[in-house]
Amino acid sequence: MQKKLITSLLLMGLGLVAKAQPNPRPTVVSPEVHPDNTVTFRLYAPTAREVKLNAQFEKAAVAMNKDERGVWSVKVGPVKPDMYPYAFQVDGLPVADPANSVIFPNEGFQNSLVEVTGSTPLVHTIQPVPHGTVAYRYYTSPELGIRPVVIYTPPGYESNTKASYPVLYLLHGTTDTEETWTKVGRANIILDNLIAQGKAIPMIIVMPYGRAYPVISKSSGSLRNWDNLQAFKKDFFNNLMPYIEQNYRTIKDKNSRAIAGFSGGGGTTLYFGLNNTDKFAYVCGFAPGMLKNEFDRNNETAFKNPELVNKNLKLFWIGVGKEDGLYGVNQEFMEVLNQKKIRYESLISDGGHTWMNCKLYLSTIVPKLFR
Missing domain, CATH: 2.60.40.10 (Immunoglobulins)
Incomplete structure (x- = not known):
């Protein structure tokens, strides 16, 4: 009898506790x-x-x-x-x-x-094709310390150890990071799909962090800020490129190197690429950030010798959206290129300053590289 009474009291107590509990937080599925x-x-x-x-x-x-x-x-x-x-x-x-x-x-x-995803796979949709490897790596800069870089190697890189590959250096926008080109731009998936379709040459993609921090503060404005350009240029050519060419099986000549970038990284791309056509045969700007009063300064070497630029570059390409805030300055830049008779290709797309357009631009230029 005593045991039954104790059991009843316990059950009553548990019931009271259960009633006193607040409503549980609902499970949310989004998106x-x-x-x-x-x-x-x-x-x-x-x-x-x-x-x-x-x-x-x-x-x-x-x-x-x-x-x-x-x-x-x-x-x-x-x-x-x-x-x-x-x-x-x-x-x-x-x-x-x-x-x-x-x-x-x-x-x-x-x-x-x-x-x-829709019913038809897009160029950046993950598909049942051979996939390359995305690796997070670090290199050292005497001025900037330990620097992050994301590196894509194409399918077969690990197994075919005798093969060497061309390199695309791919730069992000001003407040983006070294991860943005894979996580938002889907660069690795685009390459996997285009290589599987026979539309792209297998290549290595190098995606560095583009801010010369801590020498240049993160509040210093666009990546094409002159101080950042100078500090990052030193790091890029003196530290990053040697690190890549010492640790990866790259083809070490200008015809096997390309550089491309979006927004502030697009402005950096033009500055690095057009003034160093002995190092890059492919220069591609995706809505590149620039100012009209900086045209002459940032392109001094290229503008002094347009014939050499045309001779050295196999592809100079600019893409920008009609609704992009940088559309006007890019149109002005292309007019200057026309006046100086520097050859280029362009794509004027719909839309604005978006990573949707970045995926379009990347998938457009990749089949043109290293042919």
């Missing part, structure tokens, strides 16, 4: 991409007064609705298949999606990424 290319975004924020979705496929922030559990949600689309950055605006503050582990690597903001 949820649907078969029709619509996407549902969700955020658990029970005390927020207002939540909006900021996504690069929307022209303006989209209001989200709150349910009785404190979960805000909105369904948008259909969305054109691609890979897009997005964030939530919570009571006016930007917040990355805590339910999504795929983050946009950037030092100026933190966004999440959503991929809408």
